[in-house]
Amino acid sequence: MRQRSGYGGAVRDFSLPPVVEPMRTGGLADSVHELAERDPGFAQLARSEDPAGGEWATVTAAAFRDEVRALAKGLLADGIRFDDRVAVMARTRYEWTLFSYALWTIGAQVVPVYPTSSAEQVRWILADAQVVAIVVEHEEHAMTVGSVCDAAPSLRRIWQLDNGCVRELAELGRGVTDDLVDRHRLAVTPRSVAAVTYTSGTTGRPKGCVITHANLAAECDILLAGWPGLVAAQGEQPSILAFLPLSHIYGLMVQVFCIRNGILLGHQPEIAPSLLLPALASFRPTFVFAVPYVFEKIYRRARQVALEAGKGDVFDRAMDVAVRYAEAVERHNAGAGPGPGPMLRASHAVFDRTVYRKLRAVLGGRVRYAVSGGSTLRRELGLIFAGAGITVYDGYGLTETTAAVTGQPMGRVKFGTVGRPMPGHSVHIARDGEIWVHGDVVFAGYLNDPEATARVLRDGWFATGDVGHLDDEGYLVITGRKKDIIVTSGGKSVAPQILEDRVRAHPLVSQCLVVGDDRPYVAALITLDPEALEHWFRLREREPLSPREVLRDEELHAEVQRAVSKANNAVSRAESIRAFRILPAEFSMRDGLVTPSLKMRRAAITKMYEAEIEALYAS
Structure with missing residues (x-):
């Protein structure tokens, strides 16, 4: 130390x-093949058509290796080559993991694309990364990609998961030999690029982060070595349900952590509590990311x-x-x-x-x-x-x-x-x-x-x-x-995170965005949790109000004021929230107001709610 x-x-x-040696040879896909050789019957993954329903079928290490190899052959047969970049635009599901390991097996690079991305974002990523092919989940994604193909001249293939592309590629690759696949895999080195992962972009255009096989291996190996015994109790097979977007580096790391370390991996496509909580109850993980x-x-x-x-x-x-x-x-x-x-x-x-x-x-x-x-x-x-x-x-x-x-x-x-x-x-x-x-x-x-x-x-x-x-x-x-620090017109520097976190601690509050740059005082935009709001009205034996009526409700405003006043106790008066506005809806990914990791896009929010912010300072 x-x-x-x-x-x-x-x-x-x-x-x-350090507590682990850095990766010296090979790439991430080697762990799939090595585990299958060492323990072919090991339960490597779990699949379910309905995670909330409780029916999970295990996939052995040998079966997963065979699926990865078959898909890798299909990718080679369809023209994918070493160091080609292939995008994956899908929710967190089994095929995401299958495609990433098949691509790494042949030395190709994965380019994750958030399934909620706009056409403009997809256009930029496909063009900037010079993507040669993309895996999409369904017809809507295919149409989004099709609408921007003119900006991506390198794009040659679009594969659609819900149209059976995995089966079709496996069939296409039947004539490719195991030896050719292995030659590609053995050519991968720790310094080879595993993924070009685009920043979620709270401001500005996303940038493609070049992540190597050694980067991901180091992250996962250090986590397991530094925190032994936490993933599962003694004698219990460790298991993790992946529900974070695999398009985000955090979710991608969770996937590699499981495959690299022999941890049973399941997938849940949605993070919404109504779907996630039943899936957690049915899968019964031993550890949660x-x-x-x-x-x-x-x-x-x-x-x-x-x-x-x-x-x-x-x-x-x-x-x-x-x-x-x-x-x-x-x-x-x-x-x-x-x-x-x-x-x-x-x-x-x-x-x-x-x-x-x-x-x-x-x-x-x-x-x-x-x-x-x-x-x-x-x-x-x-x-x-x-x-x-x-x-x-x-x-x-x-x-x-x-x-x-x-x-x-x-x-x-x-x-x-x-x-x-x-x-x-x-x-x-x-x-x-x-x-x-x-x-x-x-x-x-x-x-x-x-x-x-x-x-x-x-x-x-x-x-x-x-x-x-x-x-x-x-x-x-x-x-x-650094870029979020607010400087009021009086010259006071304010770090908004402290206030935002404390306001959000109130059960009714979903999000809080503090504003005040070049303004006389600090103010805030606040959204409410719909479920908590419904419950709040029910406890008071009141009929739920429309979103617009909520904004004018004096009792509710007083409740939120209590949250703001409590948050203000943590800062000086010059840093405190003097005014706030309750908004009719939560900031969402759909509106481009939060990132896939649920961080607020401050510039986008302040632009969309410019009139509401001006009203906070009108008096």
Whole structure:
């Protein structure tokens, strides 16, 4: 461990020694073939036509290897060559994994495309990456691609999953020999490009991040070596349900993590709670990779059920005990306290039987540890889940760092932080507070954009664009994005994330966007959770209101004002939210207002709601 303080006595550098050897030879597809040789009957994947229905059929390592090989042959027969770029535009499903490993088997590069992408976004990616073929899920995707083909002269093939393209390609490749496939696979090296993954683009045009086989291997190998024993209990086969978009680097990493480490992998195409929660209950994973949105929804759903059963007070007392219990454990693990006292342990044991067990059951009942990424998990929510028996290891990363570059150390979680650098990696805090990172997970650069690459890669260090600080033990706290810092007309600098996270802690609030650049004071746009809102009216024996009526409801406005006032307690008056506007609908991917990892696109939101923002300052 290396730690160095800088100007002002603050910790500016922190690094940890490596725990795994970097990938020396071969590529990601080798693990498919090696496992099939070593243990052909091993249950590698699970498939279901209806994940919420509870029927899962396993796919053995040998069967998956054979499917990958057959599809690889078909790709070669249809003209795909080493280093060709092939896009995949589909939801999280079995065929996504199948195609990516078939492409990696023949040395081709995967170009993920979000299934919700607009025609303009698809046009840009296909042209910028010079994609030669694309896999789409259904007719609507095919029509989107067809409408922009004129801008992608390199595009030669469109394969449609729901039209049986996997079967057709396998049939086409029957004449291709195993030897030809193996020659392609053995030509892949760790430095070969595995994926060109486009940033989700909270502002500006997406950039193609060049991710190598070594990048993805390092990410997955470090996670497993640094956090042994968390993925499953002793003697239990580890299993993970992939529900994050495989088009996002986080979801892509989860897929590789499972295949590379012999973890049973299932797929759930939708992240909407009404579909995801039944799928989790039926699949019963041993470990979960998720984003804060999922943990928020699970908690809110559990509280809503308790309120409807007339047990809201019991639930809230249980959550209070969970927080106090987890805080006592946190202090004990840090060597700063004795741990939970006898009375607290007794209360915790009672609630574990009556309340926490039900919360764990939402995730299938077997999960004891999870990972959260994409954005920082609220400290209070992390404490709630830990006290209820599910420790969430929060991490931090970007597309350019192949997902996580920091994570909570095993058994030493500091809730509200994103942990310390992963083993073998370093974090540096620049003079302006920007976070720089270094290590094997850092990408090779931006495709076709050497100027943008030079701006962020400096002697192997990646300048993330995020700002934060390190505590004296090397734990990283994210305070926002450099470009998101608000400077009021009075010259006050405001980091919006602190306020936004605290407002969102209220059960009614879905999203909060703080504004105020070059304005006299800070204000906010707030959206409400539809399910929570319906429940709120029901508890008050009131008829639900239309979206427009909601905006004028005085009782509801007062409830949201309480959330804003509570958030303002965390900042000075000059930084506090002085005015807010409740909006009629949530920001969504469909409207282009959030990224697939559910981060708000600030520029797009402020442009769409320009009139509402002006009204906040009209008086």
